[in-house]
Amino acid sequence: MPARNNRMKKILIAALISILTIEYAYAEGKSDYEEALAWRNFVTSETRPVIGIAFGGGGARGMAHIGVLRSLLKSGIPIERVTGTSIGAFIGSLYSSGASIDSIEELALSTNWSNLIELKTSRISIFSTRRLEEFIEFHLQRLRRNSYDSNIIFETAVNYPKLNSSEIQFADLKIPFACAATELYSGSIILFDSGSVANAVRASCSIPGLFEPVQTDHQLLIDGGVLMNLPVSLCRKIGAENVIAVDVESDTTEKLSGLMDILSQIIKIQGYALTENERKLANAVIEPSVGAIKITELERADEAVRRGEIAGAAAAKKIRRNLLELNEDTEFFQITADDISGIENVIKQLRTQRNAGSILKTSELTSALALSSKLGLDREALALYRTAQPSDTLSLFSAELSSIRLKLSDQADTILQSLSAKQLPENYWWELAAAAVIANQNKIEEKILNRIKERRLDAD
Numbered sequence: 001m002p003a004r005n006n007r008m009k010k011i012l013i014a015a016l017i018s019i020l021t022i023e024y025a026y027a028e029g030k031s032d033y034e035e036a037l038a039w040r041n042f043v044t045s046e047t048r049p050v051i052g053i054a055f056g057g058g059g060a061r062g063m064a065h066i067g068v069l070r071s072l073l074k075s076g077i078p079i080e081r082v083t084g085t086s087i088g089a090f091i092g093s094l095y096s097s098g099a100s101i102d103s104i105e106e107l108a109l110s111t112n113w114s115n116l117i118e119l120k121t122s123r124i125s126i127f128s129t130r131r132l133e134e135f136i137e138f139h140l141q142r143l144r145r146n147s148y149d150s151n152i153i154f155e156t157a158v159n160y161p162k163l164n165s166s167e168i169q170f171a172d173l174k175i176p177f178a179c180a181a182t183e184l185y186s187g188s189i190i191l192f193d194s195g196s197v198a199n200a201v202r203a204s205c206s207i208p209g210l211f212e213p214v215q216t217d218h219q220l221l222i223d224g225g226v227l228m229n230l231p232v233s234l235c236r237k238i239g240a241e242n243v244i245a246v247d248v249e250s251d252t253t254e255k256l257s258g259l260m261d262i263l264s265q266i267i268k269i270q271g272y273a274l275t276e277n278e279r280k281l282a283n284a285v286i287e288p289s290v291g292a293i294k295i296t297e298l299e300r301a302d303e304a305v306r307r308g309e310i311a312g313a314a315a316a317k318k319i320r321r322n323l324l325e326l327n328e329d330t331e332f333f334q335i336t337a338d339d340i341s342g343i344e345n346v347i348k349q350l351r352t353q354r355n356a357g358s359i360l361k362t363s364e365l366t367s368a369l370a371l372s373s374k375l376g377l378d379r380e381a382l383a384l385y386r387t388a389q390p391s392d393t394l395s396l397f398s399a400e401l402s403s404i405r406l407k408l409s410d411q412a413d414t415i416l417q418s419l420s421a422k423q424l425p426e427n428y429w430w431e432l433a434a435a436a437v438i439a440n441q442n443k444i445e446e447k448i449l450n451r452i453k454e455r456r457l458d459a460d
Contacts, residue, residue: 030430036437039076039320049323052081052240054232054282055088056275057204057225058248059295060304062087063108064288067308068246068315070101071376074405075316076438081240082177083231085224088246089179089204093136093197096177097168099143107139108301120212129202129211137198140168167196178238179204180224180231184213189227191234230278242323244315245282246308247275248290283322286315306377313376365390369398378402382411393423397432404435404444412444421454429455 042048053072055065065088072079084092094104115135120128170177170193178193181203192200203214203221214221228234235243279285288311293300365388372381378401385399396419403412421429429452436445 030427032434033430033437035321035324036434038324040437040440042324043076043078049241050080050239051078051323052083052235052238052243053079053092054230054235054243054245054278055082055084055092056230056245056247056249057086057088057223058229058290059087060297060300061248061288061290061293061295062091063298063301063304064248064290064308064311065091065246066101066105066108067305067310068286068288068312069095069308070105070305071309071312072244072316072319073101074376074378074439075313075320076440077244077316077319080175081235081238082175083179083235083238084177084204085180085229085231086205086207087248088231089201089224090136092177092179093140093173093201094143096173096175097140097144098174103143105305107143108305111135111301112298113296129206129214132205133198133202136201137167137196140197144168144172167198170194170197170200173197176238178231178234180228180234181206181214181221182224182226182228184208184220184222187227189224190219190221191237193238227274228278230275230282232278232281236281242283243281244319245279245285247279247285247287249275250287250291284315284319286311288312306380309377310375316376366392366395369395373398373402376405378405382406382408391418393419397424397428400432401435404432404439404441407439407441409441409444412441413447416444416447416451419451421451422458426452426455 053069055062065084069079069091079095082092082096084090091104091108094107095101116129116132176193177197178191179200181190181192181200182188183190190203192203199214204224205211206213206222208222208226211223224231229249230245230247232243232245288304288308290304290307293304365384369381369384369390372378372384381398381402385395385402390396396415400412400415400419403415424432429448433445433448433452436442436448
């Protein structure tokens with residue numbers, strides 16, 4: 001009982017912090033709406049810069065790239081060029097194929113090492129990545145056809161079936177994509193933007209000493225992270241004028257407990273100076289807090305995705321302001337999720353209680369809803385809302401905000417009907433209107449603006 005009381009005390013403290021923070025954050029609601037209108041004009045402008053994203057290497061930590069992507073797209077930031085190294089190449093190729101974020105995440109959460117590698121010891125490596133190449137080709141084909149089925153993973157060491165007689169080429173992708181590998185003999189960076197996508201991604205993922213190098217006619221290729229773990233310059237090379245870099249290797253590794261950890265750390269140390277140079281070429285650097293996740297821990301993909309989602313949501317508004325040139329001295333900045341990891345743990349605890357069938361107190365639910373929505377974990381916020389259907393003002397506001405961001409028009413409309421014009425402060429209404437603009441929810445935006453008019457008329 002004392003342990004539970006302490007946990008609830010922490011939750012209530014987090015709730016208070018959340019409410020105070022929200023009061024401060026939404027004090028500039030109308031200006032947020034005006035910024036959102038400016039952003040809508042910016043996105044449709046023919047003269048705006050081409051926006052690209054560079055995904056860094058980092059093993060299982062790189063699953064955070066999926067969450068970052070989800071948050072940036074949800075925030076109205078278009079991604080028009082993609083580059084990646086190692087796991088970044090893996091995720092980048094899937095997104096560039098035109099696959100939905102939901103499909104990519106579902107695939108990532110159902111993937112394990114047996115899908116990707118097989119034991120094949122030799123004088124230069126321990127594992128073969130033949131299955132990785134087949135896996136990528138197979139799922140690129142399925143994702144492009146919108147026929148992804150998470151039940152089709154092929155756990156056993158058999159060949160993946162070919163769905164098409166020809167391999168997917170870089171030219172077949174819907175979004176321009178490139179990835180990096182290292183040529184072992186010359187020590188040079190090899191940039192892939194043509195040919196077989198799956199073969200290029202396999203080369204980019206080939207950790208030296210652990211995975212066998214990829215042999216071509218005249219080259220022996222290993223992990224691109226040796227020389228370019230954060231391919232910002234490559235992103236500019238394929239046409240990006242404003243580059244968002246996602247660095248999943250900036251956190252300190254807590255413990256090295258295996259060969260893959262050690263080899264990856266060696267690559268990281270060796271390429272540190274090169275990575276710093278790449279970071280300086282970026283307009284924004286997002287650093288998900290994933291240092292506690294080992295590069296081999298694919299079973300923690302869900303956690304990595306959520307941490308990426310938090311980091312992306314924290315960065316999105318600043319990136320938009322930077323592109324609108326509203327921030328004069330922030331051409332380069334870092335976003336980390338370290339300062340909110342404690343709050344994330346509170347949400348996890350409440351999720352566990354919910355899944356166990358525990359009845360959540362109103363204070364706990366309000367806290368979790370507000371925190372989830374504030375952190376950009378909109379799916380989590382709505383799961384909590386649907387669990388208990390709370391009627392307090394803060395919960396309704398948070399659920400409405402998350403519904404708008406997720407473009408769930410019917411649900412947003414239903415919640416909106418339960419909110420009177422007087423029930424929310426005007427700044428909260430402006431924040432909802434701004435979210436509707438970003439999400440291109442024009443009908444919801446119009447209804448919210450009418451609520452603001454009603455509120456003002458009632459005040460008069």
